Amino acid sequence: MAARPTLRSIVSQSAFGAGLAASMMLGGGVPAQAQTQTGTEPQAAAETAPELRLPQVGVVGEQPANTLRNTTGLGRLSGPIQSLPQTIQVVPQEVLRQQNVTTLEQALRNVPGITSSVGEGNGGVNGDQLRIRGFNAQNDLYVDGLRDFGTFRRDAFTFEEVQALLGPSGQTFGAGSAGGTVNVASRTPRLGNFFNVEATAGMGPLFRGTADANYQLSETSAMRLNVMGQQSRTSGRDMPFGSRWGVAPSLAFGLGTDTTFTLEYLHYEYDEPTDTGVPVLTRPGSSVGQPITEYGVSRNTWYGTPTDRDKSTLDRITARLQHNATDWLTIYNDTRASHQERFFSYSILGCNTTCVGNFFNRTGTPQYTYSGAGSPYDSTTWGVQNITTAVARYNTWGFRHETTLGVDGWYEDFERTGYSYGADRSAFLGNLFDPDNGTSYGYTRSTAANATRAAQTTAVGVFASERLWLTPELSVVGGVRWNRFQTDYQSYGPGVAQTELNADNSFVDPRASIIWEPTRDYTFYLSYAQSSFAPGSNWSTQPGQASTNNTLLEPERNTIYEAGARGSFLDGRLGLSAAVYQITKNNATETDALTGTTFSSGDRQRIQGVDLGATGQLRPNWTLNARYSFMDSETTRSLTAANVGKEVQLVPEHSATLWTAYEIGGGERRNLTIGGGITYASSIFLNAANSQEVPETFSLDAFASHRLNDQVTLRVNGYNLTDQRNYTNVSSGRAALGTGRAFTMSLAASF
Incomplete structure (x- = not known):
């Protein structure tokens, strides 16, 4: 096997980005004399010269309830969200806290149009596998604007807020991002001292504890520590227990000065059961199949074995530097290195013709078997990335400019060792109505x-x-981005010669927009953007995709046209947004759910949609976050003629979320905060032929909290209060169920 670069050598090579700022010369530029954000009245833009400071990296301080007034915290997307020509939906810290969110998947249920996929691809994928507006986004997860290397389930104990940037974002984030990207803003040190601790117990059962401590070291420096521990079992499911814990210390220097440096470290471990869901079967005489839990199988049913576990250990270090070089030039240099070790195994059911007949006719025992996919494996993934960005704001010949230049380089190394079961699992016969979960x-x-x-x-x-x-x-x-994307792949076994494959692609992703801001409270925009998905992009998470044929595929191309409007009302407390868009995906590929083999389908997919949102405060004591998404999807061209005109798989036509909270007696001894909301998504098809379907999803959630004193708060949460049978993770051929009705109680203290 050919020698591969070491982590040390890659870290050294990644320093190339640091020289960008030194090489920048903006000829003919005059330092900016205009406002730093569109929050200033436009008429004053060319008059006086207020001091210019760009927003710091990361989310610091208290954020407005109207998230349109927030920034993304990323230098390459500077300015308030209200002025950015793209649909951006934010799940703020207050909502995460009120909902007692513990994972990224739970946080993103507040964003319509995002669905979660069951792991697929020869057992190589699980963890947070998202589809945004129907398009695969498994490699489009970022933390503080940097790639989050590895495949795992992300815990929310370090989350400040979660941002969903919808629509192709190739110019900003690089390869991928067909439907959009997700960026998590981390908790980082700030000036001041505080200590927050919270303990939660609930049905399942669930036991969870978190702590968040911040300590100011000097006038410009601080440290912060977040810790978490959890033992849990999914409520309403016959699954084993899982556990997780994590610790995340961080340091910040130069807070409130022209040069800020933040250093963060995360150690995170978990050991949890895997779940491939229940199979989708088609009733005789019907043309569309549904999950077997729609035909009488208890939703508590789990078809796993004691071996079916996901055990992951992650270590990640991130360094971020922001330097205000002048009053018109700011430089960002962000670096990340991470390492993940993982053991993973799951079981996929097979139900042959006899099994299907017995299941629907009730003439005999519907006996399932296990497929050959899902065998255990160990994997190691490590990666390093450096992004250097320079943002300049200046005037030339009476025109105001904001120029962004940057270099982004990253390297990821993945190795996986497979195992074989000692017994032939295909000979196992189980009862669909009464599975045997004890066979090891x-x-x-x-x-x-x-x-x-x-x-x-x-x-x-x-x-x-x-x-x-x-x-x-x-x-x-x-804007424009040039990408060079190269993947090298090797496979071998005992006494077997090594097979090598290579995929090497270069491509360009542009974007263009027109923005009209008649006042500081209103924004209207038209935008165009494109992103590309290169062959080999998923080989580290889906090694079953690696084949000679796949190295020859052209990159998928995704194009979006979007028109939107945003407004801030009630003295800026409430933000309303609306957008219409069309995304076209050319040269689409398909992946077999069991083998992981990818092939070019020749499909052209088109999604037209509408996004509506409301965020902020109706009154000072009444908050609201509501969103609605309509998506009209269609396969407009395909090598499979029967699929033309069909809906794109995993795209709900309608989806909506609502979360609201009302505080009574704020600041008084007798006080109560009550709130709740809904999550809804219409039925979706699981395959391109539209022959498999999952019913609509609906969850009614609520909470009530009471401040016992200035430091201690008691909160009770209820989830899926109507006890709806919901499918929260889906894929071709199978669907995994979410929790039934559940309650938790939390006690939080702040000092």
Whole structure:
């Protein structure tokens, strides 16, 4: 096997980005004399020269309830969200706290149009596997603007807020991002001292504890520590217990000065059962199949074995630097290195013709078997990334400019060792109505020709954008990103010669927008953007996709046209937004759910939609976060003629979320905060042929909290109060169920 770069060598090479700022020369520029944000009245833009400071990296301090007034915290997306020409939906800290969110998946249930997929692809995928507006987004998860390497379930104990940037974002984030990206803003040190601790117990059962401590070291420096521990079992499901714990210390220097440096570390471990869901079967005489829990199987049913576990250990370190070089130039340099070790196994059911007949006719025992997919494996993933960005705001010849230049380089190394079960699991026969979860299977090192698989991905991107104000109210944005994306893949087994594959692609992703801001409270925009998905992008998470044919595929191309409007009302407390869009995906690929094999379907997919949102305060004691999404999806071209005109898989036509909270007696001894909301998604098809369907999802959740004194608060949460049978993770051929009705109680203390 060819020698691969070491972590030390890659970290050294990643320093190339630090030289960008030194090489920047903006000829003919005059330091900006305009407002730093669109929050200033446009008529004053060209008059006086207020001191210019760009927002700091990360979310610090108290954020407005109207999230349109917030920033993303990313240098390459500077300014308030209200002025950015893209649909951006934020799940703020207050909502995360009130809902007692513990995972990224739970947080994103507040964003319509995002669905979760069951792990697929030869057992290589699980963890947070998202589809945004129907498109695969498994590699489009970011933390503080940097890639979050590895495949795992993310816990929310370090989350400040969660941002969903909808629509192709190739110019900003690089390869992928067909439907959009998700960025988590982390908790980082701030000035001041505080200590927050919370303990939660609930049905399932669930036991969870978290602590968040911040200590100011000096006038400009601070440290912060977040810790978490949890033992739980999914409420309403016959599944084993899982556990997780994590610790995240961080340091910040130069807070409130021209140069801020933040260093963060995360150690996170979990050991939890895996769940591939229940199979989808088609009743004789019907053309559309549904999950077997729609035909009488108890939703408590779990078809796993004691071996079916996901055990992960993650170590991640992040360094972020922001330097205000002048009153018009700010430089960002962000670096991340992470390492994940993982053991993973799950069981996928098979139900043959006899099984289907017995199940629907009730003439005999519907006996299921286990497929050959899902055998155990160990994997190691590590990666490193550096992004250097320079943002300049200046005037030339009476025109105001905001110019962004940057270099993005990252490397990811993946290696996986497979195991084989000692017994032939295909000979196992179980009862669909009464599964046997106690049969254990021993396993040994695989002797297959691909027992060991490895992939190394190297990516480099250079990006630039310019926002030019033609008038104080009207501006245009143009941007472009050049990407070089290379993946090398090896597979071998005992006594088997190594197989090597390579995928090497270069491509360009542009964007353009027109933005009109008649006042500080209103924004209207038209935008165009494109993103590309390169062959080999998923080989580290879906090694079953690696084949000679797949190296020859052209990159998928995704194009969006969007028109939107945003407004702030009630003295800026409440933000309303609306957008219409169309996304077209060319050269789409398909992946077989069991084998992981990817092939070019030749499909052209089109999604037209509407996004509506409301965020903020109706009254000072009444908060609201509501969103609605309509998506009209269609396969407009396909090598499979019967699929033309069908809906795109995993795309709900209607989805909506609502969360509201009302405080009574604020600041008084007799006080109560009550709230709740709904999560809804219409039925979706699980495959391109539209022959498998999952019914609509609906969950009614609520909470009530009472401050016992200035430091202690008691909160009770109720989930899925109507006890609806919901499917929270889906894939072709199967669907996993969410929790039934459940309650938790939390006691939180702040000092």
